[in-house]
Amino acid sequence: xxxxxxxxxxxxxxxxxxxxxxxxxxxxxxxxxxxxxxxxxxxxxxxxxxxxxxxxxxxxxxxxxxxxxxxxxxxxxxxxxxxxxxxxxxxxxxxxxxxxxxxxxxxxxxxxxxxxxxxxxxxxxxxxxxxxxxxxxxxxxxxxxxxxxxxxxxxxxxxxxxxxxxxxxxxxxxxxxxxxxxxxxxxxxxxxxxxxxxxxxxxxxxxxxxxxxxxxxxxxxxxxxxxxxxxxxxxxxxxxxxxxxxxxxxxxxxxxxxxxxxxxxxxxxxxxxxxxxxxxxxxxxxxxxxxxxxxxxxxxxxxxxxxxxxxxxxxxxxxx
Amino acid sequence: xxxxxxxxxxxxxxxxxxxxxxxxxxxxxxxxxxxxxxxxxxxxxxxxxxxxxxxxxxxxxxxxxxxxxxxxxxxxxxxxxxxxxxxxxxxxxxxxxxxxxxxxxxxxxxxxxxxxxxxxxxxxxxxxxxxxxxxxxxxxxxxxxxxxxxxxxxxxxxxxxxxxxxxxxxxxxxxxxxxxxxxxxxxxxxxxxxxxxxxxxxxxxxxxxxxxxxxxxxxxxxxxxxxxxxxxxxxxxxxxxxxxxxxxxxxxxxxxxxxxxxxxxxxxxxxxxx
Ligand SMILES: Nc1ncnc2c1ncn2[C@@H]1O[C@H](COP(=O)(O)OP(=O)(O)OP(=O)(O)O)[C@@H](O)[C@H]1O
Ligand SMILES: [Mg+2]
Numbered sequence: 001x002x003x004x005x006x007x008x009x010x011x012x013x014x015x016x017x018x019x020x021x022x023x024x025x026x027x028x029x030x031x032x033x034x035x036x037x038x039x040x041x042x043x044x045x046x047x048x049x050x051x052x053x054x055x056x057x058x059x060x061x062x063x064x065x066x067x068x069x070x071x072x073x074x075x076x077x078x079x080x081x082x083x084x085x086x087x088x089x090x091x092x093x094x095x096x097x098x099x100x101x102x103x104x105x106x107x108x109x110x111x112x113x114x115x116x117x118x119x120x121x122x123x124x125x126x127x128x129x130x131x132x133x134x135x136x137x138x139x140x141x142x143x144x145x146x147x148x149x150x151x152x153x154x155x156x157x158x159x160x161x162x163x164x165x166x167x168x169x170x171x172x173x174x175x176x177x178x179x180x181x182x183x184x185x186x187x188x189x190x191x192x193x194x195x196x197x198x199x200x201x202x203x204x205x206x207x208x209x210x211x212x213x214x215x216x217x218x219x220x221x222x223x224x225x226x227x228x229x230x231x232x233x234x235x236x237x238x239x240x241x242x243x244x245x246x247x248x249x250x251x252x253x254x255x256x257x258x259x260x261x262x263x264x265x266x267x268x269x270x271x272x273x274x275x276x277x278x279x280x281x282x283x284x285x286x287x288x289x290x291x292x293x294x295x296x297x298x299x300x301x302x303x304x305x306x307x308x309x310x311x312x313x314x315x316x317x318x319x320x
Numbered sequence: 321x322x323x324x325x326x327x328x329x330x331x332x333x334x335x336x337x338x339x340x341x342x343x344x345x346x347x348x349x350x351x352x353x354x355x356x357x358x359x360x361x362x363x364x365x366x367x368x369x370x371x372x373x374x375x376x377x378x379x380x381x382x383x384x385x386x387x388x389x390x391x392x393x394x395x396x397x398x399x400x401x402x403x404x405x406x407x408x409x410x411x412x413x414x415x416x417x418x419x420x421x422x423x424x425x426x427x428x429x430x431x432x433x434x435x436x437x438x439x440x441x442x443x444x445x446x447x448x449x450x451x452x453x454x455x456x457x458x459x460x461x462x463x464x465x466x467x468x469x470x471x472x473x474x475x476x477x478x479x480x481x482x483x484x485x486x487x488x489x490x491x492x493x494x495x496x497x498x499x500x501x502x503x504x505x506x507x508x509x510x511x512x513x514x515x516x517x518x519x520x521x522x523x524x525x526x527x528x529x530x531x532x533x534x535x536x537x538x539x540x541x542x543x544x545x546x547x548x549x550x551x552x553x554x555x556x557x558x559x560x561x562x563x564x565x566x567x568x569x570x571x572x573x574x575x576x577x578x579x580x581x582x583x584x585x586x587x588x589x590x591x592x593x594x
Binding site: 089 | 331332338339343347350354357358361362426427428430431432433434435436437591
């Protein structure tokens with residue numbers, strides 16, 4: 001049984017097909033990144049999976065429970081941190097946590113204990129008894145996530161958890177998410193940040209216009225568009241053929257001299273690293289005096305561009 | 321990092337989420353408590369929401385007090401004040417629309433809807449806490465009315481009955497406002513949408529004048545206006561007169577509005593924010 005299993009989800013708002021046959025399978029205990037530009041349908045997908053929105057079509061199960069048929073039971077298993085930090089501004093951090101704990105009908109000492117635990121864990125002890133309207137964006141986000149963890153959900157949904165955070169808070173948030181993943185919580189996280197999905201997620205689902213356009217680990221996605229490329233410069237043009245021959249076994253495609261150059265060549269290689277030392281050794285053995293070796297790893301931006309013809313952060317079409 | 325299979329020890333039993341009337345009431349109380357805790361921390365809002373009715377009491381009393389004679393009442397205060405009380409409690413219900421629109425736009429409604437609680441609890445808690453707020457405003461206003469010469473003309477029991485009737489009406493209107501707040505979602509829009517229609521409702525009525533003075537078609541509206549019914553019943557009780565049928569009619573209106581609009585609002589809530 002998977003933590004999340006959705007098939008053919010559709011949802012239309014007026015003319016907009018927010019979800020257009022979305023499939024999503026998330027194994028238990030993994031962190032999945034749902035990556036897509038503005039309006040791709042990320043929030044809509046999260047809202048359907050967290051029982052807030054009824055899909056027009058398709059099926060979705062969370063922890064094996066049907067979100068449409070049995071929303072109440074689904075809600076016992078999930079935690080939701082929406083796109084906008086949902087905290088009660090005029091209550092303190094502690095009161096916000098206790099509020100949610102009360103809703104879960106925990107016994108009184110457990111309410112206090114759980115709130116204290118989470119304040120500690122999310123580094124909010126000092127701010128615990130201050131009203132949340134004085135919190136920084138990062139603190140508010142941490143409180144927001146803490147609130148969704150009160151009952152120890154087995155599946156946690158985070159809708160753009162780092163949008164609007166400064167770089168330091170973002171890294172802090174990454175640690176938190178990573179740790180939850182290590183503890184066995186299944187995390188579905190949506191993001192527009194390519195490096196975020198790359199850093200956190202065990203697997204990434206790229207969605208655009210309400211459907212999945214690619215899926216896999218960051219490395220797999222990069223391989224889909226040709227993987228990494230190695231680029232080698234040597235001192236003497238006379239050694240070019242020898243160098244090409246030395247690189248050939250490491251390459252996944254032809255080794256070619258760069259346009260207009262007699263000493264710089266590049267080739268596609270498999271993703272995953274380890275190629276540079278091998279390349280240097282091979283070139284040395286072949287007697288080609290190496291000046292420079294670099295490996296360019298495609299970013300998820302490149303992936304998105306290749307898959308959709310658009311950059312992830314804008315809506316402008318780039319070429320065709 | 322690879323996927324682990326460590327089971328998560330959820331603190332609540334998936335197969336037996338709290339259900340039934342007991343937990344639902346507890347949830348409603350949790351929600352009401354949240355709003356009640358916030359009220360004293362936002363004193364500006366409380367002060368301004370109290371100033372408005374107090375100002376109405378003073379303005380109407382001193383501006384119109386000398387010029388309006390109502391047959392059967394020895395002073396305009398005795399006629400006017402119950403009308404202002406009624407208008408105030410009904411206006412006060414608009415806080416419900418604004419509060420819900422605020423919770424919607426801040427994502428709090430989403431958070432609450434993702435919890436395994438009775439969906440109706442959120443609105444029941446909200447309307448009950450607004451009732452408490454309106455009762456507070458009412459007490460302040462009543463004190464000011466006493467200062468300008470208003471007196472209970474009948475028994476204390478009658479006055480308590482009138483007050484209970486007014487607050488019941490206010491409560492029923494909170495459900496209309498809950499429905500409006502859920503339908504609109506934006507705080508600014510809810511502010512006007514919750515308020516604007518109450519002006520004709522309360523002014524084209526017997527609250528400030530005797531409806532006999534109105535032109536025919538307006539008078540026809542004023543006479544069937546539930547707000548007129550409410551005002552007349554409360555006015556009779558505060559002055560020690562017999563409210564007659566209007567008492568039962570007023571109770572029937574408040575009950576009907578509560579039943580219809582709580583059903584609509586709770587249904588809307590359950591599939592809110594499409
Ligand atoms: N309640 C709604 N009413 C009308 N249209 C909606 C509604 N919710 C979403 N949409 C539309 O559906 C599409 C998908 O929206 P969604 O919010 O799921 O995208 P998203 O990927 O979360 O975008 P963002 O990165 O901006 O948060 C968008 O075109 C959006 O305008
Ligand atoms: Mg979104």
